[in-house]
Amino acid sequence: MAELLHRLGTFAARRAWTVLIAWIVILGVAVGGFLVGFKGLSSSFDIPGTASGDVIAELEQELPDFAGATGTVVVHATDGAITDEQREQVTALIDGAEGLPDVAAVNDPFATEEERAEQQRQLEDGRAQLEAGQQQIDDGRAQLEAGAAQLEAGQAALDAGRAQAEAAGFPTAQLDAQQAQLDAQRAVVEEQRAQLDEGQAELETQAARLERGTELLELADGIRLVSDDGATALVTVSYTETRLELPQESKDATMAHFLSQPIDGVEISFSTDIAQGVPEIVGVGEAVGVALAAVVLVVVLGSLLAAALPIVTAIFGVAIGAMAMLSFSGLVQMASVTPILGLMLGLAVGIDYALFIIYRHRKQLLRGADVVESIGLANGTAGNAVVFAGITVIVALLALGITGIPFLGLMGVSGAVSVAVAVLIAISATPALLGLAGRRILSRRAIAKAAAAEADGSTADALQAVRPMSNARAIISAVLAVAVLLTIAIPSLSMRLGLPDGGSEAADSTAYRAFTLTEAAFGEGQNGPLLVTAALPGDLDELEVEERQLTVARELAAQDDVVAVAPIAVSDDERLAVFQVVPAEGPNSESTEALVRELRTMPPVDGDMALGVAGQAASNIDISEGLADALPLYLAVVVGLSFLIMVMVFRSLLVPLIATGGFVLSLFATYGAVTAVFQWGWLGELFGVHQPGPILSFLPVILVGILFGLAMDYQLFLTTGMREAYMHGAEARLAVARGFRAGRSVVVAAALIMIAVFAGFIASESVIIKAMGLGLSLGVLLDAFVVRMLLVPAIMHLVGKGAWWLPRWLDRIIPNVDVEGAALERQHPAHH
Structure with a gap:
């Protein structure tokens, strides 16, 4: 080569x-x-075969209207409540959005709140009608019972007269006619009583249905689209395409439409589902x-x-x-x-x-x-x-x-x-x-x-003047380096993975504004509602469907950290019901993550209604779990490959072991530093992290791949010089010093360049790019200056000649790659 x-x-x-x-x-x-x-x-990011992905696939088949992506347009009046004039202009924008690319429906929050109020009025009217009906039935029953009592009294008098007539031998034909009249009247009373019983049963059925409707409305009371002060409204835009397949052009068209006609005194912002574009x-x-x-x-x-x-x-x-x-x-x-x-x-x-x-x-x-x-x-x-x-x-x-x-x-x-x-x-x-x-x-x-x-001759003198470090210095350097890396790595023990939400976006971005306005007006959970499905047995009548919905809604509302539950759809074959669940906190909170896990591990409601969970929080959990599960395998493969490759390059077992161990230390130290900044909020203002949250879910895996390769670069350029000096006859510890002296300048320069380039990305408004830039720059800093420049030379000095030991049988079978090009230098000397 x-x-x-x-x-x-x-x-x-x-x-x-x-x-x-x-x-x-x-x-x-x-x-x-x-x-x-x-x-x-x-x-968007997605991983095939996740639990939330399965729920979306089921919705695509049973209820396609709920399988597509959704986004929120936040309308906020800057001075008091939204006026009637402003509302009319917003409604006009909503009406005009129906024809936008890939838009399936746009929900008018004002109309929805009016429908909710109308439902409340209907329930109240229905309750009043039921009370009036019950009063009528009670009055009718009282009258009927009074008439029945009169009939019984007449029957008693007739029976007494019949007994006297029969005792005196008088004819009873007239009494028989009177008895027939009483029997006819009694039949009428019984018929009226049956009608009253039937009315009472119908009344009780309507009352039970009214109570179910009232309870469902109460359970959904926390789900509002217009704030209590009337200053903020949420316009929900539903798309025909799923979140992963929705083109950026369609989201851009939505934003352009709602911003096309500015409304005096109203600001419009967009949730990350719409606003998060290509950075x-x-x-x-x-x-x-x-x-x-x-x-x-x-x-x-x-x-x-x-x-x-x-x-x-x-x-x-x-x-x-x-x-x-x-x-x-x-x-x-x-x-x-x-x-x-x-x-x-x-x-x-x-x-x-x-x-x-x-x-x-x-x-x-x-x-x-x-x-x-x-x-x-x-x-x-x-x-x-x-x-x-x-x-x-x-x-x-x-x-x-x-x-x-x-x-x-x-x-x-x-x-x-x-x-x-x-x-x-x-x-x-x-x-x-x-x-x-x-x-x-x-x-x-x-x-x-x-x-x-x-x-x-100062060049030759400088080389001859190089001396090995002392054993004490080597021990102190190694212990100090390990202690520093382990200390910085401590926060990694509490690292949580997730995907950014609106709260992680730049403070002046529309997504952050939408997130904070929604949180202030409706609560944290409204920024990340869950979509919960329940499997129904099918072939149910309307009342049975309502009873099943209420049963599931009660079970969902009984869970910790659930603010509101609303049934929103049932498939045509009555085999799938969909509910909107608003958690107490945002999509990246620990409580919402715990809620999703709890819902997924619940046994089927009433023994036959299994639950499924989708939504942003659920998708984030699935993606983060998939990436976390992949990390150990990937780390093992990368570390294993590094060991084998370095055995071939350095023709040593201990040098690859030292290099790999140092890489693992610097990697977890990098995880710790990133966790401290992005999750704990340390130095957040310095790096533009105004709202701490989970670590970007794919960042740990990315850091393994990139930092491993770069760490091996520095290891290669430092250790090849050490090996070259050793192979040219220098004593092992002297070879370490000479190799380090020869390669340190270029490695320091290379590391500084890497750090400068990666650190430039920290200034990005995108939290994804910011996290990658910070992680990579910190990783290079720790690996190059603490591991390669401090830890590795110290340990190699302490090990001495043993660093270059390789079993003879292994030395015979592995190829000699001559990375440092010593053979080439002998064939092509650079001097005239």
Whole structure:
């Protein structure tokens, strides 16, 4: 590989324009693919096979009107209650929204509240009518009983007269006629009594139905669409497409419509379901990050020209990688963060990889090497390490596919493509640009300083002056590093995973305004109502359906942290009932999470009505659980791969063990730091976190993949120097010191560049990008400066010669990759 890269570097240096034009053509192809294939990105995340996904699938089949995405338009009067005039204008906007793309229905909150009031009036009127009816029946029964008593008295008198007549031998024909009249009257009374009983039964049925309706209305009392003070109203927009499949254009059209006719004294804001679009990929923060990286490059490389090359090649590579990935968005649904991960990584590793090659080339030029030969040698040595480091990062990113989570696998592919392009550009376009630059990448000051050092032999003296650290210093360094990392990792023990809600958005965003207005006017739970389904036996009459709905509603309302329950639909075959459940707190609260779990573990209501739970909170839990379940497997695969790869590179068992253990420590320290900021709210104002909440659910997995690859980069560039010194005969502890001395400058520079680029994304308004930027920058900071620069050298010093031990049988079977390119240096010496 080293020899092949040497030839490639030499060719690129001599045929610079050929190579650069080829890359420009590749960029043109990527841009063309983007223009043809880009079909937009999704702002939603989903995992197939989740419990909430199954509920949505059932709704699509039984009640499709409730399976689509929903969003909320929050209407708020800035000065008192919403006036009649303002209400008419809002209603006109609602009426005009029915024809918007993918909109199934728009609920008028004012009409809904009027219907609720009308239902209340009907119930009250019905209660009054029932009372009046009961009074009529009671009066009729009293009259009937009085008549029956008179009939009984007449019957007694008639019986007495008959007894006297029969005793005296008088005829009884007249008495028989009177008896017939009494019997007819008694039959009429019995008929009237039956009618009264029938009326009483009907009255009792109506009373029972009225009580059910009253109880259901009371259970749903907490679900309001117009606030008690009349200043805030919630317009619910239902879409025909599910949350994952709803195009961004449809959400944009909804916002544009409701903002198209401003209403005096009324502000309109939108929930995250509508407002959360594709975040801005490049902003001021990213530009500042790249500018800081440029400053580091100028300091390390000593000239503006040399510093400009890594930035130019990195931006060029990012453009190709991003355009190439987005070209397939029409074939594969991509989440909005997919290109962002590629951008972050492409910029960071693109600058670093070019830096490694340029740094090596610059050192060789200062020693008097020929330009072309130096470029070839730098490409064969540092470029070889770049290829190997890039492959390590690519493998870690592609391994995201084993999680079985589609959007995460795509993010891994996007990152891997960007890293692959960065590697290819580093080993081809960078040599070409170096060939065009010639010796101009060296400043006069650097040339003069190198000549003076060569003349008085200070360079060789500096190398000879390197001494191993003391054992006491090594022990203190190792203990201190481990203690610092474990302390920072403590918050990770309480880490909760979730997806951002409106409360996590930027304080000046419409989503945050909608979230806070809804919370203030209707309570926290209204920002994340649950959708609960109940399986019914089917073939029920209307009364039985009502009884079943009330039974389920009672059971739901009896749960802790439930504010209100409302039955909202029953399928045509009476086999599925749907309820809206408003929890006491928001969708990301611990109580709502506990409520969802409790509802899912409940036995079927009345033994045959099984419950299902969907909604934002339930979906967030499902996605977070899926990602949390995937994390241990992914971590095991990545750590296992790292160990095997490093055994092959360093031909040692202990060095990979130290490197892997350090990575795990820095990873959990990063988790702890992110938890402290985003979940506990520490330094929240500094990082723009105004409302603490759960950690972004896919962040831990992403951090494993990226930080592992970058950690192995730094390990590679530091430890290869140590191994090279050891193989050239230096004593083990001295080799550690010399290797560290040789590689520390470029590793520090590379880490600072990574931190600067990643930290630039912290300024993003998107909490997703902010969390990724902070996690990656902190991860690089901890791993590069605490683990690689402090812990690893200290432990390797303490272990000594044992660090390079490898069983003979294993030494025979593993290939010699010669990452440091020692064999190439012997074949192609850089000096004249």
